[in-house]
Amino acid sequence: MDFLFSEGMTYWHWWSLAAILLVLEVMAPGVFFLWLAFAAAVTGFAKLLVVTMGIEIQLLVFALCGILATFAGRRWLVRKPGETPDDADSDAPGLNQREAQLRGRVITLAEDVTGGETRVMLDGTTWRLQVAGPLLAGQQVRITAIKGTVLQGEAVNAQ
Structure with a gap:
């Protein structure tokens, strides 16, 4: 390390460090090294x-630029829960976020619910659906969550 401090660091030392940090960013998960490279x-x-x-x-x-860039980058990445930076400008927010797309959706059962479970077809995909209590075909169910590949739902009361 004495070679760095004997004549001092030049601009190309810093740019080389930035390039090394960018390579680390590509290899490591997250976006921490990007801000240090900046x-x-x-x-x-x-x-x-x-x-x-x-x-x-x-x-x-x-040090100051690293701290400022890290905090600014974190604020930019964490706009609000469930939204990625690309979602703000997207024509299809929630794309590839199945739970965000399906939660709250009301579906009509094609089959009776037996043992608290049935199968439903949504957007060309067959899903297992778990609901409390017996329900008959034709009744409506609101999707409340997704646990793995199983939809969780609750009966919608007909008004």
Whole structure:
């Protein structure tokens, strides 16, 4: 490590660190290294602009940018539960989120419920449906949750 501090770090050291962090980001789950790579790149640009910047100031810039980028990135990624950043601009929010698509949906039973369970067809897929109590074909059920590949439902009272 003495080679870094003997002549000081240059902008390309920081950009190399940013590239290494981006490679780590690709290999590791999550999006933590992305924000640190951003901080390293910003520090490199700062060093390029201010050639006389000492190593202490460079490390301070990197630390501050890393903290700010991490908090800003977290806030951007966690907009609200169940929504990914892509959902906000999507024509189909909830895509690939089966529970979000099916919860609250009311279906009409094609078969009687025996033993608290039956099969239903939804969007071309056959599902197991569990409900409390015996229900007859033709009655309506509201989907309340999905547990694995089993729908959970409750009877809808006819008004």
